[in-house]
Amino acid sequence: MSISSMFSNKTSRRGFIKFCSYIASALALPASLVPKIAAALERKPRLPVIWYSFQSCSGCTESLSRAHAPTLEDLIFNYLSLDFHDVLQAASGEAAEQACEQSMREHHGRYVLVVEGSIPLGAKGAYSVCNGLSSLEQLSKAAKGAAAIVAIGSCASFGGLARAAPDPTGARSVAELMQDGQIMKKPLVNLPGCPPLPVVISATLAHFIVFGKLPELDGENRPLAFYGNTIHARCSRLSFFLHGQFAESFDDEGARKGWCLFKLGCKGPSTHNACASCKWNGGVSFPIDSGHPCIGCSEPGFWDSKGFYQPIRGNVPLHS
Incomplete structure (x- = not known):
């Protein structure tokens, strides 16, 4: 559909360029490619x-x-x-x-x-x-x-x-x-x-x-x-992990203060996804922000990962 058809569907030129910029940002592409993205979307069927x-x-x-x-x-x-x-x-x-x-x-x-x-x-x-x-x-x-x-x-x-x-x-x-x-x-x-x-x-x-x-x-x-980074590396609770501040249960003081959920089985350190940066519902939140540990759903075999609420064993990489 042509750009004129987009205007007939109430999509403004400003909104269209904003969408192209959003796509470039989401795909980690340089801003210089935004005009190319816009031209391609206008031109191609x-x-x-x-x-x-x-x-x-x-x-x-x-x-x-x-x-x-x-x-x-x-x-x-x-x-x-x-x-x-x-x-x-x-x-x-x-x-x-x-x-x-x-x-x-x-x-x-x-x-x-x-x-x-x-x-x-x-x-x-x-x-x-x-x-x-x-x-x-x-x-x-x-x-x-x-x-x-x-x-x-x-x-x-x-x-x-x-x-x-x-x-x-x-x-x-x-x-x-x-x-x-x-x-x-x-x-x-x-x-x-x-x-x-x-x-x-x-x-x-x-x-x-x-x-x-x-x-x-x-x-x-x-x-x-x-999927190039772990949720852990971009998590809003990473600073609590680095300072050793962990929630021990879902209703303790640490949980109420928003401390790290690692001890409650969070799989963020081993899960590659963009939930922590893109978030859900138009960028409003994601499970960890809402108080629930990541269950690792974007990794192979996550259903058989020995329990969603069991902490990860071994060393935890900070940036991977």
């Missing part, structure tokens, strides 16, 4: 997106619906052509399936495939079936024509809750299926979190629109701009 939900709770979709910069409406009307999403689309049944098939044909090699939820291999895929196809069959078919795949949330990235012991459904991540040769290898970005921050989703898609490629990734295929 909306990015075709096919979004599949497999073994998930739809929490990642809920997270995207709460995006504020840009809003979900801005994303869909101005930047993305959301051609298939079984939760957000108006169509259902055969009409929805036909729309998906048409998008895969017309945008072959150009659409981004978003995967929410893990993919079950147990019982020959019977744990998750739609339109007579298992999740693996749907994913394999859609991956063939995708320009890139975005694994949204910890379930798609690492297996998530369904993968927790004893893993009754044989849940697997997108990366594992690529490594095993069960789906075609494509450029892959993992956006873990239970759920991931809205800005992580919108900024990653914006990066692909502007630059035609995924952002720089870490060893777990996560964008370095968001």
Whole structure:
């Protein structure tokens, strides 16, 4: 959609440039790239997106619906052509399936495939079936024509809750299926979190629109701009950790004074995410600010991490 269409949707030029600046900042890009981002978003057609939900709770979709910069409406009307999403689309049944098939044909090699939820291999895929196809069959078919795949949330990235012991459904991540040769290898970005921050989703898609490629990734295929540092390194309670001031229980004096939650099992020192800097609900807060320790939801296997409220053992790095 052109910039004139954006104005018709009540998006001012000032608001548009502010959004471009926000995206550049979120992705740790220099301010000098803001004009390039603006020009690309004005010039390029909306990015075709096919979004599949497999073994998930739809929490990642809920997270995207709460995006504020840009809003979900801005994303869909101005930047993305959301051609298939079984939760957000108006169509259902055969009409929805036909729309998906048409998008895969017309945008072959150009659409981004978003995967929410893990993919079950147990019982020959019977744990998750739609339109007579298992999740693996749907994913394999859609991956063939995708320009890139975005694994949204910890379930798609690492297996998530369904993968927790004893893993009754044989849940697997997108990366594992690529490594095993069960789906075609494509450029892959993992956006873990239970759920991931809205800005992580919108900024990653914006990066692909502007630059035609995924952002720089870490060893777990996560964008370095968001997952390059631990929550601990940017935590608002870090000074209390450095001074040895810890809450011993959830209702003691230390907790009321906002002291460090490390002894209550905070996984911030071993968790790579941007919660402490981007925060939730439009930058209002995040769990640690609200008095609850980080549970490490953006790390592989966090459901089997020996208890959310057990302190981390060993040395704690301050900046990593």
